[in-house]
Amino acid sequence: MLKFIRCDKRGDISWLMSQIALLIAVGILLASISSLAFYSDWQKKAEINVIATEIVKTINAVEVKDYPGQIKYMLPDKNYDYEVFLSTDYIIVKRYDGRISKEIVAMKELHTRPWINPPMSGGKGADGIYNYFGSIYGIRHNGASPDSKLPAGVLEGEMEIMANELAKNPFKVDCEKPLYIEKIFIFVEGGNEKSLVIIYQ
DSSP, X not given: OHHHHHHOOHHHHHHHHXXXXXXXXXXXXXXXXXXXXXXXXXXXXXXXXXXXXXXXXXXXXXXXXXXXXXXXXXXXXXXXXXXXXEOSSEEEEEEOOOSSSSOEEEEEEOSSOOEESOOOOSSSHHHHHHHHHHHHHOGGGSXXXXXXXXXXXXXXXXXXXXXHHHHHSOEEEOTTSOEEEEEEXXXXXTSOEEEEEEEEO
16 A cells, blocks of 8 residues: 555646646746836836926927027926936936836936036026126126127136036936026127027026
């Protein structure tokens, strides 16, 4: 009788089959849980991708204008916290509620090189920039008109300083305040007017 029980492999096969079935079920369960987490993070990234894309579109819309103008842009109010950073080449939007990785980042390249948070004096926007240059080079060299051209090389120097600073520390946007995106013209000695998009709060 013992010999018969020892030689009966049906119990072993049945046990092995149940273990394989259990492993397959666990694998399917883990795959579905991880795919749900991945889908959730993918959806969250898609949401902040839309925010970054809208900012880029707005900057491009201002840049293609043939005349000076300003847009007051309000970032969308969402049911989650997010941060927006600006550099000369990219818009970066971050949120910190991911499942796989806490930090979710969306980055969009800019098609133009804006002047972000430029130095201003006695006002905002174009007037603030003209006043700033006027305080350094005098009212006759503030870049506001063909009769008051900015000295050659000054604008390029300011833009280079800004690019280096933003490469190290991108400008963090206060999402509660409006973002001003403005096209201005600066007249420079030895050349025509230069059009710039400036962004400030």
